[in-house]
Amino acid sequence: MKELRKVGGAAGLIAAGTYIFGFALLLGVLEPAGYQLDGQDMVAHAKFLTENQLVMYIWNLVIWILNAIVLVILALALHDQVKQNAPAFSQVATSFALIWAGLILASGMVSNIALGTTASLFGTDPESAGTFLRAMSAVESGLGGGNELAGGLWVLILSWGALRASALSKPLNFIGIIIGLAGLSTLFPMLAPVTGAVFGLGFILWFAWAGIHLLRSA
Structure with a gap:
């Protein structure tokens, strides 16, 4: 149990790092x-x-593939800590976490395949490359970038259950609830630009905080 929490704590910090790396590389x-x-x-x-x-x-390797891997580890470590006080909430939440990790991993694989194929097509037919890229971008967005339903449900259910059962820490749970609601709000296109930013930036804090909490509890 302690070993899982140590590994989960490190995974939380790495997950936060993948988000920071992604934003920094994109903007900088x-x-x-x-x-x-x-x-x-x-x-x-x-x-x-x-x-x-x-x-x-x-960029794809870090923000998609690496993030999906550490997300599974973090989710299982949090499940191990919360399951005794809130077993039902923890089980349902962890299910959505694993679904989310699968979608993230699939998005990364689709993005990498699309990148290579686009480069091959562009050398002979730029218009076809653009058309192909538009189609693949829609697939990638539908899997992991268009809305944040799975991730929002994970953190919302986990945080609500942990809050009711006095598991984890109250500030962390409140932040998780806010992030979860923001993730669900991305289902509405008129809210997605703002709530999507709250979801992404909020998860940097939540991942890091959850990671530190696990390391201390271990």
Whole structure:
């Protein structure tokens, strides 16, 4: 149990780090270089991805693949700590955490395949590369970027159950509830730009705090 909490605590800190790395690379390197977050001009977007494959592969590896791996470890460690006081809440929450990790992992794999195929197509047919990229972007967004239902349900149910059972810490649980509600709100397109930012930035704090809490409890 203590060993799982130690590993889970480290996973929480790494999860926070993946978010920080992703935001820093996006805002500090990719966007200044011409990366289009909205992807309106898909041919230009395909050109950018083709010219910056290595950086994009690293970005995908960290924000999708690594994040999904440590998310599973963190979820299981939190489940181990909360299950005695709130077994039903913990089981349901952990189920959504594993679903979310699977979606994140799938998004990363789709993104990597799309990146390589886009680069291959762009050399001979830029228009086809743009069309292909638009389709793959929709798939990737539907899996892990368009809304935050699974992640929102995980942290909301876990935090609510832990709050009722006096597990974890109250401030951490309150933050988790706020993040969970923000994640569910991304289902509404008019709210998604704001609540999505609250969800992403809030999780940096929540991941780090949960990780520290697990390390201290171990």
